Amino acid sequence: MAGVPASLSGRDVGSFAYLTVKDRIPQILTKVIDTLHRHKSEFFEKHGEEGVEAEKKAISLLSKLRNELQTDKPIIPLVEKFVDTDIWNQYLEYQQSLINESDGKSRWFYSPWLFVECYMYRRIHEAIIQSPPINYFDVFKESKEQNFYESQESIIALCTHLQQLITTIEDLDENQLKDEFFKLLQISLWGNKCDLSLSGGESRSQKTDVVNSLENLKPFILVNDVEHLWSLLRNCKKTREKASVISVYIVLDNSGFELVTDLILANFLLSSKLATEVHFYGKMIPWFVSDTTIHDFNWLIEQVKHANHKWMSKCGADWEDYIKMGKWVYHDHIFWTLPHEYCAMPQVAPDLYAELQKAHLILFKGDLNYRKLTGDRKWEFSVPFHQALNGFHPAPLCAIRTLKAETQVGLQPGQGEQLMASEPSWWTTGKYGIFQYDGPL
């Protein structure tokens, strides 16, 4: 690809990519194997001996994967038929074509980090679908549900905050409405810290009351384009015809607490009439430990609806109604669990790109989405976000991300260098966040 810097990869010994491939991914694989072991009796109860045999098969496939990774074996093609098997194997050939002969095969510590990490999660899925009758099993389901259960206090605080806000929303002036919008955007941003692939699957539930800690967290927002989001949606609201649609698309990230913050924001978008529809994009297969699938989406709304707390259950009932009325629509597309940078979407998934072009605003949640928006490359910090998107401009969009990978663009001159000098871990712990907008100003 002309004019773009090299990809992050495990070649850079000591880099975050290297440490992820060396330490975190094997740790996640070990946890997945342990999860399967712990469900042996459940598989026996449900499926008899066949279930036990299937569990053994999945574990042996995953142990083989872990060995390939730990001994830096060549990346091998997928073999099990699935909707994206051919696309994946074409991509493997593409990555192989980038390697000159002397370098040999695509390998874990050599090929782009984005590619090998996505490949690892897709191989986990292959091991499961190769092991019927447990080929339905989500190996990350438990940790996503645990994150939700452990964040109950914060979720109750958020639902209470939203319901109180809704009772007064008609009386708010423009500035007050804008302030409430900004608060819920920040809550959605910091909800992204609850990401289990960063913690290697260790719990990252939300314990503190995030509503009352926003002021303390403001200094950690490195790029803050929320004013653009406000003026875009406020102008849409002011100029829209009576029956016309204002649609905000949210490309989701993690289930659990982060998903609650996204649904709270989506609820506000409707209640404030800043949007008339919200479209959600999740993942078709279990992904990066905590990413949201349709099962997670539906399960969480059901849990909130049946909560033993009046404001929480009110939220859940409203959310279920929005779905029934078509005001909230959940979409699946296989592209989101491919390894491709988003600038390849028009070629790889033109149908999806055409769908995204209908949005008035697209919010991309989380670090992995940011890595794919900017190609997971070693950009200079001050490169404009628009340039790093490398032609991906389906609609006005905003990345809402806490930093968990060594790539960041659109900073002020010297801002990245200063952070590197004072706090070398600034771009991998999730402590800092951004709202980075691309679109008409």
Ligand SMILES: O=P(O)(O)OC[C@@]1(O)O[C@H](CO)[C@@H](O)[C@@H]1O
């Ligand atoms: O997209 P999220 O959930 O915000 O974060 C996902 C992620 O940060 O977790 C891993 C941490 O190493 C990275 O590989 C990946 O980008």
Ligand SMILES: [Mn+2]
């Ligand atoms: Mn995630």
